[in-house]
Amino acid sequence: MGVPEKIKAIEEEMKKTQVNKATEHHLGLLRAKLAKLKREQDENRSRGGASSIGYDVKKSGDGTVAIIGLPNVGKSTLLNRLTKANSKVGAYNFTTLTVVPGVLNHNGASIQILDLPGIIERAASGMGLGKRILSVARSADMILLVVDIYRPKVHPLLIKELRGMGIRPDEQPPNVVIEKTQTGGVSVTSMVKLTKITPRLVREILNVYKMSNARVMIREDITTDQLIDVLLGNRRYVSTLTILTKVDLITKQELDEIKSKLRINLIPVSADSNLNIENLKDQIYQTLNFIRIYLRPEGGEADFQEPLIVKDGSLVQDVADKLHKELKTQLRYAQIWGKSAKFGGQKVGSTHALMDEDVLTLVPRRGDRTMKSRNASGGSGSRTQGYD
Ligand SMILES: Nc1nc2c(ncn2[C@@H]2O[C@H](COP(=O)(O)OP(=O)(O)OP(=O)(O)O)[C@@H](O)[C@H]2O)c(=O)[nH]1
Ligand SMILES: [Mg+2]
Structure with a gap:
């Protein structure tokens, strides 16, 4: 039996099986087998052809946002309103046929926004340009799901298609650590009471993934699907x-009705009439979880006018990397003032985690002084001055 037939057989069996306490274990194992087979199928396809290839878009700016929605809901009109782009707008489906980038400058951040063709049901299984479109969403830092007033109820369908491409919208990675070992079988340690999965099922699912020796540490009450996500390791x-x-x-009144029916957090806008667009820009900025870092040249003054924008959780080395690709390796130490510092001017290494509004001085190694003295010269020009 080939992979597609095996997938079909498992799907049939799952359909036939009633969902109850007694079948939970069996269904969990079937889901694990199905996920593994689907991965194999995807791998076979991408080896054989272009089906899983995305559009060629070069990421730029401080973060990338993908616009996803059904055809004709107003995605391109929204892109044009948020940025200075000029994506084609039409009163018919599939006006946009490729990815169209724009740049939103907001609160000092430069945010790349990508307009895309509309997706339709079963996009994640390859309908339309589905896989190409969704693979852009996979590599984005955030996704704008656009629904219009005519079909607001499609929201769950959009979520389903994202999930079908291995995206886990608005979820955190499960708090589970799996360490392969040489011997000893599979040991399962859980820090919390497990109500949705049993240690036995954990061991059997690991077996499906050919892991017969491993230590599993579970730190939250996970579901079977979350364990499978960890094992597949390719979730976004x-x-x-x-x-x-x-x-x-x-x-x-009609707007309130839609809101109460959908019971999700909606941002109502009109791209045509410029309604609530500034609020949307603020929410995009906030959701991208940026922090601001003020650079201070050695022996000079910090630049409080033009902070460097990086993602929350960034380390000193990420900032160095953003300024100049060689700076990361040339770094001797850094000095920090602000929330992440134990005291002002603390010396830290490249793996120090930064916090919003930290002041940072990067000190390169002695042999790389030219870079430093240019950096310290301060004055006019861009914030990357001295590093390029
Ligand atoms: N009244 C109103 N019409 C809008 C608004 N936004 C878009 N439209 C109209 O909706 C239609 C589709 O707009 P597009 O921006 O092309 O939609 P799209 O989602 O990019 O469409 P595809 O690229 O085909 O998927 C056009 O006729 C727009 O003028 C809006 O805020 N209000
Ligand atoms: Mg469009």
């Missing part, structure tokens, strides 16, 4: 915002 945990467009065409 991406934040989303859901936008309801074309609200210029409805009354406040």
Whole structure:
């Protein structure tokens, strides 16, 4: 039996099996087998052809946002409103046929926004340009899910398609560590009470993935699917915002009805009438979880006018990397003032984690002084002055 037949057989069996306490274990194992087979199928396909190849987009700016929605909901109109881009708008489906980038400058950050063709049901299984479109969403830092006032209820469908491409919208990576060992079988240690999975099922699922020796540390009450996500290791945990467009065409009362029916956090906008767009920009900025770092040249003054924007969780070396690709290796130490410092001017290494509004001085090794003295010269020009 080939992989597609095996997938079909498992799907049939899952359909036939009633969901209850007694079948939970069996269904969990079937899900694990199915996920593994689907990965094999994807790997075979990408070896054989272009089906899983995404669009060629060069990431730029401080973060990348992908716009996902059904055809004709107003994605391109929204991109044009948020940025200076000029993506084609049309009153029919599939006006946009490729990826169209734009740049949103907001609160000192430069945010790349990518307009995409619309997706349709079963996009993640390859319908339309589905896989190509969704693979752009996979590599983005955040996703804007756009629904219009005519079909706001498609939100779960969009989520389903994202999940089908291995994206886990608005989830955190499961707090589980799996360490392969040489011998000893599979040992399962759990720090919390497990209500959705048993240690026996954990061991059997690991067996499906050919892991017969491992230490599993579980630190939250995970589901079977979350364990499978950890084992597959190719999941992308991406934040989303859901936008309801074309609200210029409805009354406040109709808007309230949609909101109460959907019960998700919606940002109502009209790209045509420029309604609530500034609020949307603020929410995009906030969701990207940026922090601001003020650079201070050695012996000079910090630049509080133009902070460097990096993602929350960034280390000193990430900032060095962003300024100049060689700086990371040339770094002798850094000095920190602000929330992440134990005291002002603390010397730290390249793996020190930064916090919002830290002041940072990067000190290169002696042999690389030219870079430093240029850096310290301060004055006019861009913030990367001295590093290029
Ligand atoms: N009234 C109103 N119409 C809008 C708004 N935004 C978009 N439209 C209209 O909706 C239609 C589709 O807009 P597009 O921006 O091309 O939609 P799209 O989602 O990019 O469409 P595809 O690229 O085909 O997937 C056009 O006729 C727009 O003028 C809005 O905020 N209000
Ligand atoms: Mg479009």
